[in-house]
Amino acid sequence: MKKQNVQIDNLRKVLKYIKEYRILMLISIVLATATVALTLYVPILIGRAIDCIIGPGNVDFEAISKLLFKIGITVAATCTLQWLMNHINNKITYHVVRDIRKKAFRKIEILPLSYIDAHPHGEIVSRIISDVDQFADGLLMGFSQLFTGIVTIAATFIFMLAINVKITFIVVILTPLSLFVADFIAKRTYSMFKLQSETRGEQTSLIDEMIGNAKIVQAFSYQEEALKRFDEINERLEKHSLRAVFFSSLTNPCTRFINSLVYASVALAGGLIVIGGDTNSAMTVGGLSIFLSYANQYAKPFNEISGVITELQNALACAGRVFELIEEQPQIPDSPNAINLEKASGNVALENVAFSYVPERPLIRDFNLRVKPGQRVAIVGPTGCGKTTVINLLMRFYDINSGSIKVEDIDIRDITRKSLRANYGMVLQDTWLKSGTIRENITLGKPDATDEEIIAAAKASHAHSFIKRLPNGYDTVIGEDGGSLSQGQKQLLSITRVMLCLPPMLILDEATSSIDTRTEIKIQEAFARLMQGRTSFIVAHRLSTIREADIILVMKDGNIIEQGTHEELLSKNGFYANLYNSQFA
Structure with a gap:
């Protein structure tokens, strides 16, 4: 519970920085909505094109040509909007990263010397450089996939309901299982990513110390001892990194397996409806291809969101270390009535x-x-x-x-x-x-x-x-x-x-x-x-x-x-x- 509270607290702090760029965020959400709408329109066009192929020697080439032209225009528009959205997401991410780094560096300048003396310099450097970079990667992935994922789930659900309620029910019941699996794994990876981040800081600190004192190290033949220390930290980093990456990498195959089950279930149910010719649930082959495409697109965001959740665990763990530095008590500030000493006489x-x-x-x-x-x-x-x-x-x-x-x-x-x-x-x-x-x-x-x-x-x-x-x-x-x-x-x-x-x-x-x-x-x-x-x-x-x-x-x-x-x-x-x-x- 305490760990979860820390994560939520770190997330709130991140959102405060993002709040400064809410206009860009709004534009990104609008672009995400437009991108999703166009992406979901493409399967409809493809389904119509399939239905124009009635049988051998009975193909409406004129209609298919018009539909292919529409598909080309739609895909080009989607790519353009997606490029714009990614550009804005990059801008938000690196503006936030810039603000955090600036605040962290400013804090270093007003921290009491007791803090600087008590903490390895390399470890402080690691927080501002490596940890912020890791945080940026997670945040960028979140922006790139979270908005589009949520909009895709909502829009696809509405489109599927319009085509066939029964098969939509199958998709909605099975797909969220992947999110529960991802959440289960993610909760167990946060502490591993935190350990990985801390050990990386320890390693940076040792490297900084050895490079800064290279002459002393060589003069007293400390190379072997330094190597032993480095190897010990390196092995711990390898162990923590392997565990973090192994458990987080389980997310993708687990969610893909569930998505494949969903796809197979939709294909089976839809195929039976098409073959059976149920008048209440009439569905053409083109309609089935549309539904299969939607089922896949509905499941895909769950897969992406689960990846985002895993990456955010690492990002929040790194952000937490940076925020610890930012929130350190600064040196006692000058009193409001502090005197500006001009030329002292030396008394x-x-x-x-x-x-x-x-x-x-x-x-x-x-x-x-x-x-x-x-x-x-x-x-x-x-x-x-x-x-x-x-x-x-x-x-x-x-x-x-x-x-x-x-x-x-x-x-x-x-x-x-x-x-x-x-x-x-x-x-x-x-x-x-x-x-x-x-x-x-x-x-x-x-x-x-x-x-x-x-x-x-x-x-x-x-x-x-x-x-x-x-x-x-x-x-x-x-x-x-x-x-x-x-x-x-x-x-x-x-x-x-x-x-x-x-x-x-x-x-x-x-x-x-x-x-x-x-x-x-x-x-x-x-x-x-x-x-x-x-x-x-x-x-x-x-x-x-x-x-x-x-x-x-x-x-x-x-x-x-x-x-x-x-x-x-x-x-x-x-x-x-x-x-x-x-x-x-």
Whole structure:
């Protein structure tokens, strides 16, 4: 019952998207009706042509010629209308698919980072690409065959009643059996298609992970283990797919068998009536051929609808996974009265901040810090102590559990995210570059920058020399995440991006970790000039790079255990002194 409710709920959601194109739907139904009417008119013409063949040497060729001409015109008109109907159905389907994909992608952009971090990226990709494609196939089949099927059943039933009530009764009693058989099978295939869809997402996730980390996989000879994981998922996908396809493929032969029984029963009953010459149920040979054609056409939609039902099971299972993504709780939106922070002076305060990624495992507790405009704050400590978490909280990638973070004495929850982040320049250890030109990657935060500004920023970050050596300089196209650029070159481009924007506050999280020592010294000098008058937060493992910081925060287990300048902390001979001396032991 619960599974059935989920299917009905998914169907309602699909219909909401289809509702936007109700005019096209109406046109499609009208065309379906016209197509069916013309299709059912053809057997009448053929029956009349048969009745013109009375016996040997007694054939009305003139009448047959006229009827054949009518049949040709009718078939041509039917084909044209059917082509138009299919074109409109395709348009409805792919408009709906476009709307769903657009909504799913927009949802990804407003989902909290906690969701993105907790779900494999390949699995999310699978929902938007593979699942929506599967859904489109089912929806297209539904549009193509459902309307015409229903209209055909209704119209054929009326035509058959007009010819012979007794034989119509036989057809009506036997034919729906195929629909019951199809429904029986379809109810048992939904869960199999759902498993198939979920396993496909798992497989996409693994492939995405292995391709994205191909160098690591090869460096640590993980190929065999990756193959084992892939084979295990692949075998499960094969098993689920085989079961789903096997049970769904039973639908067609079962319904065809029942349809054949119907056809045989009609042929037998009609033949007996024609031979017996029953005056109450007079039927010619041509009339019998019309009835047999109608019986076949009456049964065919049941066969098609049963196929549609099976395909819709798969479509609804896939749609359900996409709707799960669309209906995920978005990040907490900006408050209606959120302030648009213009140019910040760099006054930042953290008061009694507490935060944890997982409720049962507290990370940061009672964190307090006040930073004056233009101060340089270095955050150091062992791995996992919460350094990068503090950066995530400052940028509001995650919201704190309690306490407050203020910029210019305004709680950042009362500032729009866009304006808050526009006041920070951020360079991380993990670089990110998009597919496009070098110029497009540098101007990500300032799309209207002039060539002079771009070149000045590149020179300041010492990236200009290597950019000029590229085939097309600043117009060189690079692939996803930098393509063939070295890690150091990618980091220089990320630094150039910040140099171009010149924001009032800086966040440098291991910003020079992939750069050679000589270039690093030059960049540190450039950063020193950039940080003058700007509030800066620096996360570094190489403590030699933060000697000039105004405040050094030493963190351990989410708490500040020491605080002061480089000289003050060394004189204490505490945790920082041990960390610093260990790097030069």
